[in-house]
Amino acid sequence: MSSLNKTVSVRRNSRFTQIALLIGVGLILFVFESFIPRPLPWVKLGFAHIATLLALYLLDSSAALIVVVSRIFLGSILLGSFFNPTFLLSLSGGLCATLIMVFAKEKLNKVFSIFGVSILGAVTHNLTQLIVANWLIINKNEIFYLIPLMTLTAIITGTIIAFISQLLFSRFSNFSLQNSSPLPK
């Protein structure tokens, strides 16, 4: 009990630190992922969303948004893609995905587990990027033929990301403790 109190006070005092740490985690994963080869050009695991999910479940909605936006800004500066189309794609996809995940977690808590939330996020991420890419550069509706393929991969990547995040919850268990259990179920 005393340890719980202790960690809660740590959380209050160092929310800033925790968010910063999660941004760092997201950033490393983001940059790391940009260097590993992709199995298919359209398939991306979206490792960076592990940080978003951690922020969402260990902290709260606003933390998740802060983490995702900062991660994308810093990441694109690191990768030298600041304010070019790649950056706009990341930003729109990441932001929409996070907003949907926040909504699903906060309002549909009873309906979706972390897996559902993560899959919803992955699908939204892909869909948003596709729409924005079409609007920004491609301007060919043929690109929407990719929607079913990307949705199917998003189901798989979303599950993987949720699984990894869940593994990490146990490791992070003394990192942060919310009043409720980190897992909705």
Added chain:
Amino acid sequence: MRKKNNTHSWLNIWRQLTNGDKILVFLLVISSVATLALLQSSEGSGSAVEIKIMNRHFATFPLKADTTFTVIGAIGETQISIAKGKVRVLQSDCRQKICVKTGWISRGGQLIVCVPNQVVIAVIGKKEEDFLNVITQ
């Protein structure tokens, strides 16, 4: 009991899924597979390659044309090759080379996109009806 279920193994994922999760996955899979099946049966191999650079139409080539050429995009050059009814990017000045890795495309509706260089290569579909809709120009 619940804690035990949370021992994180792949097999346990299924048990953790709520009904909402399952319905979501089911709906997504069904709709994707159905659309895929529809698209696969309606699009055969393509008949022409349309190239767009920085949002502007650059050229349309027939897929039969055996040719290699270089175009200038937003950040540099992209070398495109059309051969044996297929098209691919041979070389590109972009960093990640996703367009090069995409490899050959040949079916109607397939795309190669180079986001950094803003080059879009699209195979235009050859539906049966396409021959009956002819453009005069």
Added chain:
Amino acid sequence: MKKLAASLLIVLVFAQCQKSEKLHPVSQTRILMDTIVQIVLYQSGKTDEQLQKIINQAFKRMEQIDSLTNNYSDSSQISFINKNASLHSVVVDSSLMSILRLGKKMSHTTNGDFDMTIGAIKDLWQFQSEHPHVPDSNSIKYNLKFINYNLVELDDKEIKFKKSGVNLDLGGIAKGYAIDEAIRIIKQAGVSDAMVNAGGDLRAICSDLTRGKRNIWVQHPRMHGKFVGHFQLDEASVATSGDYERYFFQDSVRYHHILDPKTGYPARKCVSVTVVTKYAMEADALATAIFVMGPERGMVFVNNLPDVQALIIYQQNNKLKAVGSTQLMKKFRFSKNWNSGHFFKD
């Protein structure tokens, strides 16, 4: 639930299969005559290989005509004529002679608004080169002297120019003739449903297989990938001349490749002209001539020709307008908002 979904999928797949059984086109596309040529055949009772063979024969004939009439190849017969016909009579291949006769006839019918001797002026503008530019007005004035189809004398087998400096430009007529020859070969081979499309100039023949199904879409002159509208076409030829095909800007003035043989400068009265005729070899020359005539004179001209229909798009007060033969306009379906919005001045 799963059974329902599975059966839904099967139904979808079956519906698709049945749909694609209806028509079986066999086609080939090649680059020929400086454009993309596509031949499509529909025929039941012949194998794909047989149909491909027929297409190959048709292409072979088109290549023959191309090698006779290609202005840009020094070895073509037309280049030889342009170099030597002012010095002495030149014996001409019989297919080329038919093209030349037709060219002269079309120049005469259009009263010189289409002129097969436009070559001397076209050479000045160099629209084919990478950097076309406006020629100086004196050289245009000088070269106008060589533009008159009456300077070309045609005998049974020989051609002679009355002046040195005359330069033939068969352009669309040769392409149209090649299309007609391809159709002739396809018909001879026993195929009654086909289309030959050479870069937007086309001719179709039709059987019950495609009757009522073929639509011709007229390219929008100011918006790439959009269309003015479409009409249904079973058996006829269509050609379009538009100021958007080849053009350049100089001192913020737009210069396009359809030149008025009487002034030597781009014709300004039309934006695009689409002509429907029986034979492809007439369609292109007529479209060019009507473009030069402009909407008013052009419509009078078309209405006096039997079996020729035209659609003329022109610009008035920065707005696109359309006028056309009654018969064509009756079946023409304009695209929504095709003429909304302002377009740049000439």
